Amino acid sequence: MTEDPLLTSLLAAVAAAPDDVPLRLHVAELLAAARRPAEALAHCSHVLAVEPGNAAALALLQRLTAALSAATPPAPAQPSTFDWAKAEEQVADIAAPAFAQDASSPPVEDVEIARRPTVRLADVGGMDEVKQRLELAFLGPVRNPELARRFGTTARGGLLLYGPPGCGKTFIARAVAGELGAKFVEIGIADVLDMWVGRSERNLAELFRTARRNAPCVLFLDEVDALGQKRSNLTHSGSLRNTVNQLLAELDSATGANDGVFVLGATNHPWDLDSALRRPGRFDRMLLVLPPDAPARAAILRHHLRDRPVAELDLAALVKATEHYSGADLAHVCDTAAERALALSMRSGTVQPLTTRDLLGAAREVTPSTGPWFAAARNVALFGNTDGSYDELAAYLKRNRSL
Template structure:
């Protein structure tokens, strides 16, 4: 028992919480300073049994073993002695037992103090899909051709008219309507590599690491030019800085994205930046200025031709007895592509249940698909409810004219 009341209280706390690593390290440090290396060793060994690579515990262990072998006060030592000088009466066999399972390895080096190395994000790929693989959506394809693909394919002619492919293209609209697939098709049209980046590939818990991740992503895209860099959920990476007054890390990430967008579209040719978002109104206004995401393209729920293509795609490997595509297409108006896939899955579940009851395969019918369409509620409704307010009251610069026109044609949304 110790006469130090603080140490006595801390030892009682350790007994109550034996796996509290910071507490045990603090107690071991106090015991080491109080010239009680054997007791300190027991606590240090417990920490290393819980966290074998704990750098603070490894450093403290060197000091403790130095004190035990030399008899010098451990608090004054920072490096282990060069040779063993046993302390009289010390039980070395017990000490060796306590540290037998501990491997003395240094933590992996890192660019940032205290932060582990970041894993590489997904490697560039070369998509084989083309815009012709996108069913319907002729208006979207035409806008892509005029605003983005045309200048890229005809740089000399575009230059004569002062048109360039510089800047980014922002795809926005309800979730599940094919923005990612369209971005892949754009890369396929250009014969370019494709890098898809999500928020998890950028944001990091360590200070400064998110900005480094973003810089490395853009460097990789430039090394692989021509390359389409697709930033999914870009509103999460580039949200309004006025909303981030209490998050300096996210503000710095937005600033880094602004800087990289300038660099990618100014001095680096061959990097085409596409962004996708469900909430473009949450994007920082600086990202919308010329040279960054200065063009927006509304990707709406699939039109009848696209819905028919999506239906056939999801039913192609399933038993189908008879299918009135026109009826199902009409019943799935305003459904997203993901909603139509869900309709097909739900109808397949119904047919599978009927097949298991009868013992024979019951092929899918139009009735199954219509019943599933009534059961599945389109997910686009809440998005249009929120977007309507933006189109009516927040469209001061005409950015959402396409959205306003669509809502005017479909007042039932």
């Protein structure tokens, strides 16, 4: 191709002044006229990099793109020589991926309904105040529907159990189901959340449908704050926002009557729940489940020591030394003391039973896990209790200033 002397001089000028926009546009126009659109496009792109809104460059870019598209002939179709039949035979015995499911397919498995729990509230050691609140707010209207109707009360809606971890919220929920003679379905976050779009909402709807089919039924949502997070904190997670919306719809019985389905929720962080979940007809009642009181601690310690060799035991001293310990902490104390006694027994060759000294030593070693929870809850009770929801928690903290 014979080079135009004028164009050669202009290209040299462009090389000396690469950001001269009028010069580059003039060169691009000359290249386009000389049927060299690819080179013209490079100069046009440089102009737009310097001045993104340059109207002349944008118009030229449109003409150059159209010219390049028209100049590129479609690739000729190549005859296929691949033997698809043979390939299908080779992979015929390979199972399809287990995680790939069509959106219209049924859920992976139906929800397994637990048998009716045999545990009752009488099996919950101590915690008389919690039992009384449960009886008045939840169990009483269920057991006496006619009387409750005359007073205009009902068990409709949900009950939210909250408090430090390890204090028996799940055990109490099972005991409620036992009192009602109802089946018990426990739902965790793994039963609902799914990586596929729309499956989390579908799983939640199926769990509620299964509970309705098996009424009377206690539907227990463990760690409900994970499923019902504040939607204002989920601006970048549309899937979780939709899950919260689905939970609200199911609690409102948007897809079916919840008669005979008693919804209990448990959380360690009620202040993280979406405020819509606390409205009437949903989780409109809250019950604070505190660390076990003295009678409850005595019952828990007896339970964990019943099948272990014990020489002598000052239960009152041990109960006094484990104030503010959760039920899980008390189990850890017994396990720690048993490990020490086991090690001593293996060294001596004879069984060394547990003593009060062993258990008190283990209690000094195990730090109560409720401390960090109360530290966080104190700020909520003091500065976030605008509607009185945490009055009971604030009163407890006032009585126990050491927490």
